[in-house]
Amino acid sequence: MAENTEEKKESINFIHQIIEEDNKTGKFAGKVHTRFPPEPNGYLHIGHAKSICLNFGTAKKYNGLCNLRFDDTNPTKESDEYVNSIMEDVKWLGFDWEDRRYHASDYFDQLYEYAQQLIKKGKAYVDSLSSEDFAKNYKGTPTKAGKNSPFRDRSVEENLDLFDRMRKGEFPDGAHVVRAKIDMAHPNMHMRDPSMYRIKHAHHHRTGDKWHIYPMYDFAHGLSDSIEGITHSLCTLEFEVHRPLYDWFIDELGVYHPQQIEFARLNLNYTVMSKRKLLELVEEGYVDGWNDPRLPTISGLRRRGYTPSSIRTFADRIGVAKRDNIIDVGLLEWSVREDLNKIAPRKMGVLRPLKLIITNYPEDKEELMDATNNPEDPDGGTRKVPFSREIYIEQSDFMEDPPKKFFRMGPGREVRLKYAYIIECVDFKKDPATGEILEVYCTYDPLTKSGEDQTGKKVKSTLSWVSAKHAYRTEVRLYDRLFNVEDPSDVEEGEDWKKNINPGSLEIIEAAALEPSLAQAKAGVGYQFERQGYFTVDTKYSTPDKLVFNRTVTLKDDWAKIQQAGN
Protein backbone atom coordinates (compact mmCIF):
# COMPACT_ATOMS: atom_id res chain seq x y z
CA MET A 1 0.00 0.00 0.00
CA ALA A 2 1.20 3.44 -0.82
CA GLU A 3 1.14 5.24 2.49
CA ASN A 4 1.14 8.75 1.14
CA THR A 5 -2.21 8.58 -0.57
CA GLU A 6 -3.11 12.19 0.08
CA GLU A 7 -3.64 11.50 3.74
CA LYS A 8 -4.02 15.09 4.78
CA LYS A 9 -3.13 15.17 8.41
CA GLU A 10 -5.80 16.96 10.30
CA SER A 11 -4.48 20.02 12.04
CA ILE A 12 -5.43 19.87 15.69
CA ASN A 13 -5.25 22.48 18.41
CA PHE A 14 -2.74 22.41 21.26
CA ILE A 15 -5.31 21.11 23.75
CA HIS A 16 -6.13 18.11 21.61
CA GLN A 17 -2.43 17.53 21.16
CA ILE A 18 -2.03 17.36 24.94
CA ILE A 19 -5.00 15.00 25.19
CA GLU A 20 -3.64 12.71 22.52
CA GLU A 21 -0.31 12.67 24.28
CA ASP A 22 -2.06 11.85 27.58
CA ASN A 23 -3.99 9.08 25.89
CA LYS A 24 -0.74 7.69 24.54
CA THR A 25 0.98 7.70 27.92
CA GLY A 26 -2.13 6.50 29.75
CA LYS A 27 -2.13 9.47 32.10
CA PHE A 28 -5.88 9.26 32.65
CA ALA A 29 -6.24 5.67 31.46
CA GLY A 30 -7.39 6.98 28.10
CA LYS A 31 -10.34 8.79 29.62
CA VAL A 32 -11.45 12.24 28.58
CA HIS A 33 -13.94 14.04 30.84
CA THR A 34 -14.48 17.77 30.50
CA ARG A 35 -16.99 20.24 31.87
CA PHE A 36 -18.53 23.58 31.08
CA PRO A 37 -18.58 25.55 34.37
CA PRO A 38 -20.58 28.80 34.10
CA GLU A 39 -21.56 30.96 37.04
CA PRO A 40 -25.35 31.44 36.89
CA ASN A 41 -25.16 35.20 37.22
CA GLY A 42 -25.79 36.31 33.65
CA TYR A 43 -26.65 35.26 30.15
CA LEU A 44 -24.30 33.32 27.94
CA HIS A 45 -22.59 35.03 25.02
CA ILE A 46 -20.64 34.00 21.95
CA GLY A 47 -17.46 33.79 24.06
CA HIS A 48 -19.13 31.12 26.18
CA ALA A 49 -20.16 29.39 22.98
CA LYS A 50 -16.47 28.97 22.17
CA SER A 51 -15.93 27.30 25.53
CA ILE A 52 -19.08 25.17 25.21
CA CYS A 53 -18.07 23.96 21.76
CA LEU A 54 -14.55 23.26 22.98
CA ASN A 55 -15.59 21.33 26.07
CA PHE A 56 -18.48 19.35 24.62
CA GLY A 57 -16.73 19.01 21.27
CA THR A 58 -13.55 17.69 22.82
CA ALA A 59 -15.43 15.12 24.88
CA LYS A 60 -17.30 13.95 21.80
CA LYS A 61 -14.18 13.76 19.68
CA TYR A 62 -12.39 11.52 22.18
CA ASN A 63 -15.42 9.44 23.19
CA GLY A 64 -15.53 11.09 26.57
CA LEU A 65 -18.11 12.96 28.61
CA CYS A 66 -18.77 16.58 29.37
CA ASN A 67 -20.59 17.81 32.47
CA LEU A 68 -22.56 20.97 32.88
CA ARG A 69 -21.57 22.43 36.22
CA PHE A 70 -22.83 25.64 37.72
CA ASP A 71 -20.22 27.33 39.88
CA ASP A 72 -22.78 28.79 42.25
CA THR A 73 -20.65 29.89 45.17
CA ASN A 74 -21.94 33.45 45.42
CA PRO A 75 -25.66 33.35 46.31
CA THR A 76 -26.08 37.12 46.24
CA LYS A 77 -25.45 37.26 42.51
CA GLU A 78 -26.89 34.02 41.24
CA SER A 79 -30.35 32.78 40.46
CA ASP A 80 -32.45 30.06 38.88
CA GLU A 81 -33.39 32.42 36.06
CA TYR A 82 -29.80 32.33 34.91
CA VAL A 83 -29.50 28.57 35.45
CA ASN A 84 -32.48 28.05 33.17
CA SER A 85 -31.34 30.41 30.45
CA ILE A 86 -27.90 28.79 30.44
CA MET A 87 -29.38 25.32 30.06
CA GLU A 88 -31.62 26.52 27.25
CA ASP A 89 -28.67 28.06 25.42
CA VAL A 90 -26.41 25.03 25.76
CA LYS A 91 -29.20 22.75 24.54
CA TRP A 92 -30.00 25.06 21.66
CA LEU A 93 -26.38 25.00 20.59
CA GLY A 94 -26.81 21.27 20.19
CA PHE A 95 -25.08 19.82 23.23
CA ASP A 96 -26.29 17.34 25.82
CA TRP A 97 -25.00 16.87 29.35
CA GLU A 98 -27.40 13.95 29.81
CA ASP A 99 -27.79 13.35 33.55
CA ARG A 100 -24.63 15.20 34.44
CA ARG A 101 -25.92 18.56 35.54
CA TYR A 102 -24.05 19.50 38.67
CA HIS A 103 -23.67 22.49 40.94
CA ALA A 104 -20.73 23.48 43.10
CA SER A 105 -23.38 23.78 45.80
CA ASP A 106 -23.87 20.01 45.56
CA TYR A 107 -20.40 19.78 47.10
CA PHE A 108 -20.75 22.26 49.96
CA ASP A 109 -20.64 19.50 52.61
CA GLN A 110 -17.59 17.90 51.05
CA LEU A 111 -15.89 21.25 50.62
CA TYR A 112 -16.52 22.07 54.28
CA GLU A 113 -14.84 18.82 55.24
CA TYR A 114 -11.90 19.59 52.99
CA ALA A 115 -11.48 22.94 54.72
CA GLN A 116 -11.57 21.23 58.12
CA GLN A 117 -8.88 18.84 56.93
CA LEU A 118 -6.64 21.68 55.89
CA ILE A 119 -7.16 23.39 59.24
CA LYS A 120 -6.28 20.17 61.04
CA LYS A 121 -3.14 19.89 58.93
CA GLY A 122 -2.19 23.41 59.98
CA LYS A 123 -2.62 24.53 56.37
CA ALA A 124 -5.54 26.87 56.93
CA TYR A 125 -6.64 29.30 59.62
CA VAL A 126 -9.41 31.64 60.60
CA ASP A 127 -8.42 35.24 60.04
CA SER A 128 -10.26 38.05 61.78
CA LEU A 129 -8.75 40.96 59.93
CA SER A 130 -11.21 43.02 57.92
CA SER A 131 -10.89 42.64 54.17
CA GLU A 132 -9.80 46.27 53.82
CA ASP A 133 -7.20 45.93 56.53
CA PHE A 134 -5.81 42.75 55.04
CA ALA A 135 -5.68 44.15 51.54
CA LYS A 136 -4.14 47.41 52.63
CA ASN A 137 -1.69 46.33 55.29
CA TYR A 138 -0.88 42.69 54.80
CA LYS A 139 -1.33 41.56 51.22
CA GLY A 140 1.61 43.50 49.78
CA THR A 141 1.86 44.28 46.08
CA PRO A 142 3.18 42.35 43.12
CA THR A 143 6.60 43.86 43.71
CA LYS A 144 6.47 43.92 47.50
CA ALA A 145 6.07 40.98 49.85
CA GLY A 146 3.13 40.89 52.21
CA LYS A 147 3.25 40.04 55.90
CA ASN A 148 1.53 37.55 58.13
CA SER A 149 -1.81 38.21 59.73
CA PRO A 150 -1.65 38.37 63.53
CA PHE A 151 -4.27 35.58 63.56
CA ARG A 152 -2.16 33.28 61.43
CA ASP A 153 -0.91 31.17 64.32
CA ARG A 154 -4.15 30.39 66.05
CA SER A 155 -4.27 26.84 67.36
CA VAL A 156 -5.95 24.12 65.35
CA GLU A 157 -8.60 23.80 68.07
CA GLU A 158 -9.42 27.48 68.03
CA ASN A 159 -9.56 27.51 64.24
CA LEU A 160 -11.85 24.50 64.16
CA ASP A 161 -14.12 26.02 66.79
CA LEU A 162 -14.29 29.37 65.03
CA PHE A 163 -14.95 27.72 61.67
CA ASP A 164 -17.74 25.67 63.20
CA ARG A 165 -19.32 28.77 64.71
CA MET A 166 -18.97 30.58 61.38
CA ARG A 167 -20.92 27.74 59.84
CA LYS A 168 -23.61 27.98 62.52
CA GLY A 169 -24.08 31.64 61.78
CA GLU A 170 -22.81 33.01 65.06
CA PHE A 171 -20.88 35.87 63.44
CA PRO A 172 -21.89 38.75 61.25
CA ASP A 173 -20.75 39.05 57.64
CA GLY A 174 -17.12 39.99 57.41
CA ALA A 175 -16.17 39.08 60.97
CA HIS A 176 -13.94 36.19 59.96
CA VAL A 177 -12.62 34.43 56.94
CA VAL A 178 -10.82 31.13 56.46
CA ARG A 179 -7.47 31.44 54.72
CA ALA A 180 -5.11 28.93 53.27
CA LYS A 181 -1.78 29.19 55.08
CA ILE A 182 0.70 29.40 52.23
CA ASP A 183 3.23 32.21 51.89
CA MET A 184 2.64 35.93 52.32
CA ALA A 185 5.85 36.64 50.41
CA HIS A 186 4.95 34.49 47.41
CA PRO A 187 5.64 36.18 44.06
CA ASN A 188 2.25 34.90 42.87
CA MET A 189 -0.33 37.04 44.62
CA HIS A 190 -2.85 34.20 44.60
CA MET A 191 -0.60 32.22 46.92
CA ARG A 192 -0.52 34.91 49.62
CA ASP A 193 -2.93 33.25 52.07
CA PRO A 194 -5.99 33.40 49.81
CA SER A 195 -9.41 33.20 51.42
CA MET A 196 -11.30 29.92 51.20
CA TYR A 197 -14.51 30.74 53.05
CA ARG A 198 -16.37 33.90 53.87
CA ILE A 199 -19.42 34.57 56.03
CA LYS A 200 -22.49 35.46 54.02
CA HIS A 201 -25.89 35.39 55.60
CA ALA A 202 -27.58 34.96 52.28
CA HIS A 203 -30.27 32.72 50.84
CA HIS A 204 -28.88 30.39 48.20
CA HIS A 205 -31.06 29.53 45.23
CA ARG A 206 -30.40 25.83 45.78
CA THR A 207 -29.27 25.25 49.35
CA GLY A 208 -31.68 27.75 50.82
CA ASP A 209 -30.71 28.93 54.29
CA LYS A 210 -28.60 25.94 55.22
CA TRP A 211 -25.32 27.82 55.03
CA HIS A 212 -24.03 31.00 56.54
CA ILE A 213 -20.64 30.57 54.96
CA TYR A 214 -19.83 30.05 51.31
CA PRO A 215 -16.63 28.78 49.71
CA MET A 216 -14.65 31.09 47.47
CA TYR A 217 -14.48 30.24 43.78
CA ASP A 218 -10.75 29.53 43.96
CA PHE A 219 -11.30 26.97 46.70
CA ALA A 220 -14.40 25.39 45.19
CA HIS A 221 -13.59 25.31 41.52
CA GLY A 222 -10.53 23.09 41.33
CA LEU A 223 -11.89 20.75 43.98
CA SER A 224 -15.21 20.47 42.17
CA ASP A 225 -13.30 19.36 39.08
CA SER A 226 -11.50 16.86 41.28
CA ILE A 227 -14.75 15.53 42.79
CA GLU A 228 -16.25 15.08 39.32
CA GLY A 229 -13.22 13.23 38.04
CA ILE A 230 -12.57 15.76 35.33
CA THR A 231 -9.48 14.86 33.34
CA HIS A 232 -8.87 18.06 31.43
CA SER A 233 -10.12 21.29 32.98
CA LEU A 234 -10.23 23.76 30.14
CA CYS A 235 -10.41 27.40 31.12
CA THR A 236 -9.37 30.82 29.94
CA LEU A 237 -5.95 32.39 30.27
CA GLU A 238 -6.62 34.61 33.25
CA PHE A 239 -6.84 31.52 35.44
CA GLU A 240 -3.32 30.50 34.61
CA VAL A 241 -1.97 32.21 37.73
CA HIS A 242 -4.65 30.46 39.79
CA ARG A 243 -3.52 27.02 38.74
CA PRO A 244 -0.71 26.76 41.35
CA LEU A 245 -3.33 27.44 44.02
CA TYR A 246 -5.72 24.79 42.71
CA ASP A 247 -2.82 22.38 42.61
CA TRP A 248 -1.86 23.31 46.14
CA PHE A 249 -5.34 22.52 47.51
CA ILE A 250 -5.47 19.25 45.63
CA ASP A 251 -2.01 18.15 46.68
CA GLU A 252 -2.40 19.15 50.33
CA LEU A 253 -5.67 17.23 50.42
CA GLY A 254 -4.21 14.32 48.50
CA VAL A 255 -7.22 14.01 46.19
CA TYR A 256 -7.60 13.23 42.51
CA HIS A 257 -5.75 15.71 40.32
CA PRO A 258 -7.29 16.94 37.05
CA GLN A 259 -5.10 18.78 34.57
CA GLN A 260 -5.99 22.38 33.92
CA ILE A 261 -5.21 23.78 30.47
CA GLU A 262 -5.73 27.45 29.67
CA PHE A 263 -6.70 28.93 26.31
CA ALA A 264 -7.30 32.47 25.05
CA ARG A 265 -10.83 33.76 25.36
CA LEU A 266 -12.72 34.98 22.34
CA ASN A 267 -12.74 38.67 21.50
CA LEU A 268 -14.94 40.04 18.73
CA ASN A 269 -14.58 43.47 17.22
CA TYR A 270 -17.42 46.02 17.07
CA THR A 271 -19.02 44.60 20.20
CA VAL A 272 -18.56 44.18 23.92
CA MET A 273 -18.42 40.88 25.72
CA SER A 274 -17.94 41.60 29.40
CA LYS A 275 -20.89 40.70 31.60
CA ARG A 276 -20.63 44.09 33.28
CA LYS A 277 -20.92 46.03 30.02
CA LEU A 278 -23.65 43.78 28.66
CA LEU A 279 -25.60 44.28 31.87
CA GLU A 280 -25.16 48.03 31.58
CA LEU A 281 -26.54 48.05 28.04
CA VAL A 282 -29.54 46.03 29.14
CA GLU A 283 -30.30 47.81 32.39
CA GLU A 284 -29.87 51.30 31.04
CA GLY A 285 -32.10 50.53 28.08
CA TYR A 286 -29.61 50.94 25.28
CA VAL A 287 -30.84 47.62 23.97
CA ASP A 288 -34.05 45.65 24.09
CA GLY A 289 -33.20 43.07 26.77
CA TRP A 290 -30.64 40.28 26.97
CA ASN A 291 -31.85 38.82 23.71
CA ASP A 292 -31.64 42.03 21.71
CA PRO A 293 -30.64 40.87 18.22
CA ARG A 294 -27.69 43.27 18.23
CA LEU A 295 -26.11 41.68 21.30
CA PRO A 296 -23.50 38.93 21.10
CA THR A 297 -25.50 36.88 23.61
CA ILE A 298 -26.56 33.41 22.55
CA SER A 299 -30.18 34.41 23.03
CA GLY A 300 -29.62 37.56 20.99
CA LEU A 301 -28.00 35.65 18.15
CA ARG A 302 -30.86 33.16 18.26
CA ARG A 303 -33.45 35.91 17.98
CA ARG A 304 -31.40 37.51 15.23
CA GLY A 305 -31.64 34.31 13.19
CA TYR A 306 -28.28 32.68 13.71
CA THR A 307 -28.40 28.90 13.52
CA PRO A 308 -26.76 26.62 16.09
CA SER A 309 -24.82 25.05 13.29
CA SER A 310 -23.41 28.37 12.15
CA ILE A 311 -22.17 29.14 15.64
CA ARG A 312 -20.53 25.74 15.90
CA THR A 313 -18.87 26.32 12.54
CA PHE A 314 -17.69 29.69 13.76
CA ALA A 315 -16.18 28.18 16.91
CA ASP A 316 -14.45 25.66 14.72
CA ARG A 317 -13.00 28.24 12.36
CA ILE A 318 -11.59 30.57 15.00
CA GLY A 319 -9.51 27.78 16.48
CA VAL A 320 -8.05 27.49 19.95
CA ALA A 321 -4.69 28.85 21.02
CA LYS A 322 -3.03 30.84 23.77
CA ARG A 323 -2.32 34.13 22.11
CA ASP A 324 -4.70 37.04 22.49
CA ASN A 325 -6.98 37.44 19.52
CA ILE A 326 -9.63 39.72 18.14
CA ILE A 327 -11.86 37.95 15.67
CA ASP A 328 -13.43 39.95 12.88
CA VAL A 329 -17.20 39.87 13.31
CA GLY A 330 -17.25 39.30 9.54
CA LEU A 331 -16.27 35.71 10.19
CA LEU A 332 -19.36 35.21 12.31
CA GLU A 333 -21.45 36.68 9.51
CA TRP A 334 -19.73 34.46 6.98
CA SER A 335 -20.57 31.41 9.13
CA VAL A 336 -24.28 32.11 9.14
CA ARG A 337 -24.41 32.96 5.43
CA GLU A 338 -22.62 29.76 4.66
CA ASP A 339 -25.19 27.75 6.59
CA LEU A 340 -28.30 29.62 5.51
CA ASN A 341 -27.30 29.66 1.84
CA LYS A 342 -27.72 25.91 1.77
CA ILE A 343 -30.98 25.65 3.68
CA ALA A 344 -32.90 28.94 3.52
CA PRO A 345 -36.08 28.98 1.41
CA ARG A 346 -35.93 31.83 -1.12
CA LYS A 347 -38.59 34.50 -1.10
CA MET A 348 -38.98 37.87 -2.74
CA GLY A 349 -39.17 40.89 -0.51
CA VAL A 350 -38.95 44.59 -1.23
CA LEU A 351 -37.71 46.60 1.72
CA ARG A 352 -38.15 50.12 0.35
CA PRO A 353 -40.89 49.82 -2.23
CA LEU A 354 -40.99 51.85 -5.43
CA LYS A 355 -44.09 51.34 -7.57
CA LEU A 356 -43.52 50.15 -11.10
CA ILE A 357 -46.42 50.08 -13.57
CA ILE A 358 -46.31 47.91 -16.64
CA THR A 359 -48.36 50.04 -18.99
CA ASN A 360 -49.03 47.41 -21.66
CA TYR A 361 -50.00 44.70 -19.20
CA PRO A 362 -53.82 44.30 -18.89
CA GLU A 363 -55.31 46.01 -15.83
CA ASP A 364 -57.10 43.01 -14.44
CA LYS A 365 -54.73 40.27 -15.51
CA GLU A 366 -52.92 38.14 -12.95
CA GLU A 367 -50.46 35.34 -13.48
CA LEU A 368 -48.91 32.85 -11.12
CA MET A 369 -45.22 32.57 -11.82
CA ASP A 370 -43.09 29.52 -11.01
CA ALA A 371 -40.36 30.33 -8.56
CA THR A 372 -37.54 28.11 -7.35
CA ASN A 373 -37.55 27.56 -3.61
CA ASN A 374 -33.83 27.04 -3.29
CA PRO A 375 -31.38 26.82 -6.17
CA GLU A 376 -28.88 25.14 -3.82
CA ASP A 377 -31.32 22.32 -3.16
CA PRO A 378 -32.32 20.20 -6.18
CA ASP A 379 -35.23 18.74 -4.19
CA GLY A 380 -36.41 22.14 -2.95
CA GLY A 381 -39.25 22.36 -5.44
CA THR A 382 -41.06 25.43 -6.72
CA ARG A 383 -43.87 27.69 -5.65
CA LYS A 384 -46.27 30.11 -7.35
CA VAL A 385 -45.82 33.84 -7.02
CA PRO A 386 -48.59 36.23 -8.18
CA PHE A 387 -47.73 38.78 -10.85
CA SER A 388 -49.77 41.76 -12.01
CA ARG A 389 -49.67 45.12 -13.72
CA GLU A 390 -48.44 47.05 -10.71
CA ILE A 391 -45.49 45.78 -8.78
CA TYR A 392 -42.97 47.05 -6.27
CA ILE A 393 -39.28 47.08 -6.89
CA GLU A 394 -36.52 48.22 -4.57
CA GLN A 395 -35.92 51.97 -4.63
CA SER A 396 -32.23 51.33 -5.03
CA ASP A 397 -32.90 49.30 -8.17
CA PHE A 398 -33.79 52.41 -10.15
CA MET A 399 -31.59 55.36 -10.98
CA GLU A 400 -32.65 58.37 -12.95
CA ASP A 401 -29.17 58.92 -14.24
CA PRO A 402 -27.32 55.65 -13.75
CA PRO A 403 -23.54 55.35 -14.00
CA LYS A 404 -22.09 52.83 -16.40
CA LYS A 405 -21.45 50.15 -13.81
CA PHE A 406 -25.04 50.24 -12.58
CA PHE A 407 -26.77 47.33 -14.29
CA ARG A 408 -30.26 47.81 -12.93
CA MET A 409 -33.23 49.92 -14.05
CA GLY A 410 -33.03 53.40 -15.51
CA PRO A 411 -34.73 55.40 -18.28
CA GLY A 412 -34.65 53.42 -21.51
CA ARG A 413 -33.07 50.39 -19.89
CA GLU A 414 -34.15 46.78 -20.08
CA VAL A 415 -34.02 44.33 -17.17
CA ARG A 416 -35.63 41.04 -16.34
CA LEU A 417 -38.14 40.65 -13.55
CA LYS A 418 -37.15 37.40 -11.94
CA TYR A 419 -39.44 34.50 -12.83
CA ALA A 420 -41.42 36.91 -15.09
CA TYR A 421 -40.77 39.14 -18.09
CA ILE A 422 -38.18 41.44 -19.53
CA ILE A 423 -39.37 45.00 -19.16
CA GLU A 424 -38.20 48.31 -20.57
CA CYS A 425 -38.42 51.60 -18.73
CA VAL A 426 -40.32 54.18 -20.76
CA ASP A 427 -40.96 56.89 -18.20
CA PHE A 428 -40.96 57.79 -14.53
CA LYS A 429 -42.60 60.28 -12.23
CA LYS A 430 -40.62 62.45 -9.89
CA ASP A 431 -41.54 64.78 -7.05
CA PRO A 432 -40.28 68.11 -8.35
CA ALA A 433 -39.73 69.41 -4.84
CA THR A 434 -37.74 66.59 -3.31
CA GLY A 435 -36.41 64.85 -6.39
CA GLU A 436 -37.84 61.59 -5.04
CA ILE A 437 -38.80 59.05 -7.66
CA LEU A 438 -42.50 58.31 -7.21
CA GLU A 439 -43.36 55.83 -9.94
CA VAL A 440 -41.66 54.05 -12.80
CA TYR A 441 -43.44 53.15 -16.07
CA CYS A 442 -42.41 50.22 -18.18
CA THR A 443 -43.56 48.03 -21.02
CA TYR A 444 -43.10 44.30 -21.01
CA ASP A 445 -42.31 41.89 -23.80
CA PRO A 446 -44.85 38.99 -23.61
CA LEU A 447 -42.46 36.74 -25.53
CA THR A 448 -39.87 36.82 -22.77
CA LYS A 449 -41.78 35.00 -20.06
CA SER A 450 -39.46 32.98 -17.86
CA GLY A 451 -39.12 29.42 -19.04
CA GLU A 452 -40.77 30.20 -22.40
CA ASP A 453 -38.43 32.86 -23.69
CA GLN A 454 -37.37 32.12 -27.29
CA THR A 455 -36.21 35.62 -28.08
CA GLY A 456 -32.63 35.16 -26.98
CA LYS A 457 -32.75 38.63 -25.52
CA LYS A 458 -30.02 39.38 -23.01
CA VAL A 459 -30.20 41.83 -20.14
CA LYS A 460 -27.57 42.82 -17.64
CA SER A 461 -29.68 42.51 -14.56
CA THR A 462 -32.55 40.64 -12.95
CA LEU A 463 -34.70 42.37 -10.38
CA SER A 464 -36.78 40.90 -7.60
CA TRP A 465 -40.29 42.30 -7.20
CA VAL A 466 -43.59 41.87 -5.40
CA SER A 467 -47.03 42.33 -6.91
CA ALA A 468 -48.47 45.50 -5.35
CA LYS A 469 -51.97 44.23 -4.79
CA HIS A 470 -50.80 40.89 -3.37
CA ALA A 471 -47.97 42.20 -1.22
CA TYR A 472 -47.78 41.29 2.47
CA ARG A 473 -47.05 44.66 3.99
CA THR A 474 -45.34 44.24 7.32
CA GLU A 475 -42.54 45.37 9.60
CA VAL A 476 -38.93 44.49 8.95
CA ARG A 477 -36.08 45.30 11.28
CA LEU A 478 -32.62 45.89 9.92
CA TYR A 479 -29.66 45.58 12.24
CA ASP A 480 -26.18 46.95 11.95
CA ARG A 481 -23.26 46.59 14.34
CA LEU A 482 -24.00 48.01 17.78
CA PHE A 483 -20.79 50.03 17.88
CA ASN A 484 -19.07 52.33 15.45
CA VAL A 485 -15.55 51.36 16.40
CA GLU A 486 -13.67 48.10 16.47
CA ASP A 487 -12.88 48.31 20.17
CA PRO A 488 -15.72 50.11 21.95
CA SER A 489 -13.96 49.86 25.30
CA ASP A 490 -11.00 51.86 24.07
CA VAL A 491 -11.92 55.34 25.27
CA GLU A 492 -10.02 58.22 26.80
CA GLU A 493 -9.81 58.41 30.57
CA GLY A 494 -13.13 59.66 31.91
CA GLU A 495 -15.04 59.05 28.70
CA ASP A 496 -18.03 56.76 28.51
CA TRP A 497 -17.50 53.75 26.26
CA LYS A 498 -21.17 53.93 25.38
CA LYS A 499 -20.46 57.00 23.26
CA ASN A 500 -19.30 54.48 20.66
CA ILE A 501 -22.79 53.07 20.26
CA ASN A 502 -23.96 53.18 16.66
CA PRO A 503 -27.18 55.23 16.63
CA GLY A 504 -28.17 53.51 13.39
CA SER A 505 -27.80 49.97 14.67
CA LEU A 506 -31.55 49.37 14.42
CA GLU A 507 -33.64 50.54 11.51
CA ILE A 508 -37.33 49.73 11.54
CA ILE A 509 -39.09 49.53 8.22
CA GLU A 510 -42.80 49.85 8.91
CA ALA A 511 -44.19 48.48 5.68
CA ALA A 512 -41.93 46.42 3.54
CA ALA A 513 -43.64 44.63 0.64
CA LEU A 514 -43.17 40.89 0.93
CA GLU A 515 -44.16 37.93 -1.18
CA PRO A 516 -47.60 36.86 0.12
CA SER A 517 -46.47 33.40 1.23
CA LEU A 518 -44.38 35.08 3.90
CA ALA A 519 -47.56 35.80 5.84
CA GLN A 520 -47.31 32.13 6.82
CA ALA A 521 -43.63 32.30 7.72
CA LYS A 522 -42.61 30.10 10.63
CA ALA A 523 -40.54 31.16 13.60
CA GLY A 524 -37.12 29.57 13.75
CA VAL A 525 -36.77 29.38 9.98
CA GLY A 526 -34.26 31.50 8.10
CA TYR A 527 -35.60 32.85 4.80
CA GLN A 528 -33.56 34.45 2.11
CA PHE A 529 -35.14 37.54 0.61
CA GLU A 530 -33.46 37.35 -2.76
CA ARG A 531 -30.72 39.87 -3.35
CA GLN A 532 -31.26 41.25 0.17
CA GLY A 533 -30.21 38.91 2.90
CA TYR A 534 -31.47 36.39 5.41
CA PHE A 535 -34.49 37.14 7.54
CA THR A 536 -36.34 35.40 10.32
CA VAL A 537 -39.53 35.93 12.26
CA ASP A 538 -38.94 37.96 15.42
CA THR A 539 -40.13 36.05 18.46
CA LYS A 540 -40.79 39.08 20.61
CA TYR A 541 -42.84 41.49 18.53
CA SER A 542 -44.62 39.27 16.02
CA THR A 543 -48.35 38.69 16.36
CA PRO A 544 -50.41 36.21 14.34
CA ASP A 545 -51.74 38.94 12.05
CA LYS A 546 -48.55 40.93 11.85
CA LEU A 547 -45.25 39.15 11.67
CA VAL A 548 -42.14 41.18 12.33
CA PHE A 549 -39.02 40.10 10.47
CA ASN A 550 -35.44 40.47 11.67
CA ARG A 551 -32.63 40.71 9.20
CA THR A 552 -30.05 38.18 10.29
CA VAL A 553 -27.37 39.29 7.87
CA THR A 554 -27.18 40.83 4.41
CA LEU A 555 -26.05 38.93 1.38
CA LYS A 556 -22.56 39.72 0.16
CA ASP A 557 -22.94 42.80 -1.98
CA ASP A 558 -20.39 43.45 -4.72
CA TRP A 559 -22.37 46.39 -6.03
CA ALA A 560 -22.08 48.11 -2.65
CA LYS A 561 -18.33 47.61 -2.88
CA ILE A 562 -18.18 49.10 -6.36
CA GLN A 563 -20.22 52.07 -5.16
CA GLN A 564 -17.95 52.60 -2.21
CA ALA A 565 -14.86 52.35 -4.35
CA GLY A 566 -16.34 55.05 -6.56
CA ASN A 567 -16.67 57.48 -3.69
Added chain:
RNA sequence: UGACCGAUGGUGUAACGGUAGCACAACAGAUUUUGGUUCUGUUUGUCAAGGUUCGAAUCCUUGUCGGUCAACCA
Protein backbone atom coordinates in the same frame (compact mmCIF):
# COMPACT_ATOMS: atom_id res chain seq x y z
C1' U B 1 12.19 47.18 39.94
C1' G B 2 7.64 40.94 40.84
C1' A B 3 5.33 36.33 38.92
C1' C B 4 3.12 33.92 34.88
C1' C B 5 1.78 33.71 29.63
C1' G B 6 2.21 35.07 24.61
C1' A B 7 4.37 37.07 19.61
C1' U B 8 3.60 33.56 11.95
C1' G B 9 0.06 37.91 5.87
C1' G B 10 -5.31 42.68 7.02
C1' U B 11 -7.82 38.84 10.79
C1' G B 12 -7.51 34.00 12.78
C1' U B 13 -4.91 29.42 12.78
C1' A B 14 -1.21 25.23 11.15
C1' A B 15 3.81 23.59 10.33
C1' C B 16 6.83 19.72 16.62
C1' G B 17 14.88 20.85 13.15
C1' G B 18 14.00 19.73 6.47
C1' U B 19 9.59 23.42 0.35
C1' A B 20 5.76 28.56 5.63
C1' G B 21 0.01 25.71 4.57
C1' C B 22 -5.42 26.48 5.50
C1' A B 23 -9.80 29.62 6.42
C1' C B 24 -11.87 34.54 6.33
C1' A B 25 -10.87 39.27 4.05
C1' A B 26 -8.90 41.79 -0.37
C1' C B 27 -8.01 41.82 -5.74
C1' A B 28 -8.71 39.74 -10.91
C1' G B 29 -11.43 36.51 -14.12
C1' A B 30 -15.30 32.53 -15.50
C1' U B 31 -20.37 30.91 -14.68
C1' U B 32 -25.12 32.80 -13.13
C1' U B 33 -32.86 34.68 -14.40
C1' U B 34 -30.05 36.62 -6.84
C1' G B 35 -24.13 42.21 -8.40
C1' G B 36 -25.95 35.75 -4.08
C1' U B 37 -23.87 30.76 -4.74
C1' U B 38 -20.02 28.02 -7.35
C1' C B 39 -15.23 27.74 -9.89
C1' U B 40 -10.18 29.56 -11.24
C1' G B 41 -6.19 32.63 -10.27
C1' U B 42 -3.37 36.65 -7.57
C1' U B 43 -1.38 39.76 -3.54
C1' U B 44 0.20 39.88 1.50
C1' G B 45 3.60 36.77 6.86
C1' U B 46 7.68 33.99 10.77
C1' C B 47 8.84 40.86 16.52
C1' A B 48 14.50 42.16 16.70
C1' A B 49 19.62 40.92 17.35
C1' G B 50 23.00 37.24 18.33
C1' G B 51 24.08 31.89 18.88
C1' U B 52 23.65 26.20 18.01
C1' U B 53 23.12 23.35 13.28
C1' C B 54 24.56 21.02 6.78
C1' G B 55 19.72 23.24 7.68
C1' A B 56 15.83 27.37 12.54
C1' A B 57 9.07 29.91 12.54
C1' U B 58 10.63 25.73 15.52
C1' C B 59 16.28 24.92 20.03
C1' C B 60 19.44 28.60 23.27
C1' U B 61 20.56 33.86 24.92
C1' U B 62 19.34 38.89 25.21
C1' G B 63 16.09 42.57 24.03
C1' U B 64 11.32 44.69 22.33
C1' C B 65 6.19 44.64 22.35
C1' G B 66 1.42 42.73 24.19
C1' G B 67 -1.71 40.26 27.93
C1' U B 68 -2.96 38.47 32.99
C1' C B 69 -2.48 38.84 38.42
C1' A B 70 -2.80 42.76 44.35
C1' A B 71 -12.13 41.06 45.60
C1' C B 72 -14.63 38.37 52.00
C1' C B 73 -16.28 38.34 42.74
C1' A B 74 -16.17 34.34 39.25
